[in-house]
Amino acid sequence: MASTRSRPLSPHLTIWRWGPHMVVSILHRATGIALSLAGLAILTWWLTALVDGTDAYATFTKVATSPIGLIVLIGLTWSFFQHLLSGIRHLVTDTGAAFEIGINRTLAILTIVGSVLLTVLMWAYLLGVAK
């Protein structure tokens, strides 16, 4: 009956005051899931549409440039940059560096600022060129 005896648990999500490091940690997982499922599915659709002929590519373009399509693509662009930047942060902390509260917090905030900035720059350029 070992399973019924409750063993001590470490404090979980609800007990901590929210900070940038927690937001970035969860965003890393959420954006990773979005990129893996939606991102790779759209990449695959794009490649097959390219080779399947003019009609298939026209359908892809029509969906991709519709309001919902643009929201999804912009969201995935942001996911890509957020996952990339927080991934770099993970590689840094993997070496044992940047665990002090100050630098850890700064790097976490920088990943969000950077991902939003890169997304805005990229889409400002893309939508500007398209006009």
Added chain:
Amino acid sequence: MSLGDSATPLGKARGLGSAKHGGGHWLTERVTSIALLLLGTWLIASLLMLPKLDQRTVLEWLHAPSGALPMALFIIVGFKHALDGLKVVVDDYVHEPGNNFVANLILLFLAIGGGAIALFALARIAFGAVA
């Protein structure tokens, strides 16, 4: 588990020494992430540098080895990284061994199947007649 066996998993493993393996998945995730840092930057830069994103322009870009080769690597490494990342998510939330096995099996088939579709489309573009 026999009655009265109160040892925790950690207690049972203690003193047995290292299994000498088990870090492979973790390390592969890091190695593919560094590769994707390069390949992802290449992909975004390439998309931004294309004069237009119409079918002809994109097909010409991916028909040339300078476009097809990095794209093939991006597909292979991208699907592998997605598989490794989503496995962590599945293992975190799907605890029952049977469900866990099935979820990981579905994940594996999706990743290999999706990667194959994307690679095959790319191969048709790369080895086919110029658009």
